[in-house]
Amino acid sequence: MAPKKTIGEQQLEDFDLVFKALAHPSRRNVLTVLQARGGTMTAGDIVSRFSYAWPTMTRHLQQLEQAGLISVDKKSREQYYTLNAARLNEVMNNWLKWFE
Amino acid sequence: MAPKKTIGEQQLEDFDLVFKALAHPSRRNVLTVLQARGGTMTAGDIVSRFSYAWPTMTRHLQQLEQAGLISVDKKSREQYYTLNAARLNEVMNNWLKWFE
């Protein structure tokens, strides 16, 4: 049978993934670089702006993707990563609601 | 001489400490428990609501304190921890500004 998550459980899971993704400064930087450059970049463009080996960045990007903060679109050989700012704001504001 | 941090450097450091503190679900839970119970609790009250050994919770609380998300006031034997919701909202909103 399907996992059947309640809305609260889903939200808890979202908070977990998103806060874990945002825990590393370089992952936060990826998001701001994406935002600053219009929202979409290829993996290679992103890698070239950081001093990480490519596989290291690949993994950071995957974590951001699992959290839903970026999405990928493959075009021929290149991966286009797009910032999901709406999701970022939504999840964070949902969490911050508890502290208003 | 004094470290002389620019405002931007200070903010970067804030983001680092705050996001690191929020990375662990139990630390986030401590904040919501504090909020739900009026904003202030003793260390013992907090410990009793979680299934951690006391030293483990002590360390979580110290991390939250270093991030400025809670503050402590010692009264005789007890430590009163108080949620700093204003700081939480301020730091988070400062960061989220980049993605508006």
Added chain:
DNA sequence: AATATATTTAGCATTTTTGCTAAATATATA
């Protein structure tokens, strides 16, 4: 003074995260 209460510090083992290099895959170009 002796004991009880509230909490922290020290030290250690386990798990998770991070970053790297080497190898693999997939698509494009010559």
Added chain:
DNA sequence: TATATATTTAGCAAAAATGCTAAATATATT
């Protein structure tokens, strides 16, 4: 078909985070 380009997967070592127990500290009570 051979080679170049873009990127991921596998596997490992080092660093950081997490949780525990035992011991220490500090204050209150008897």
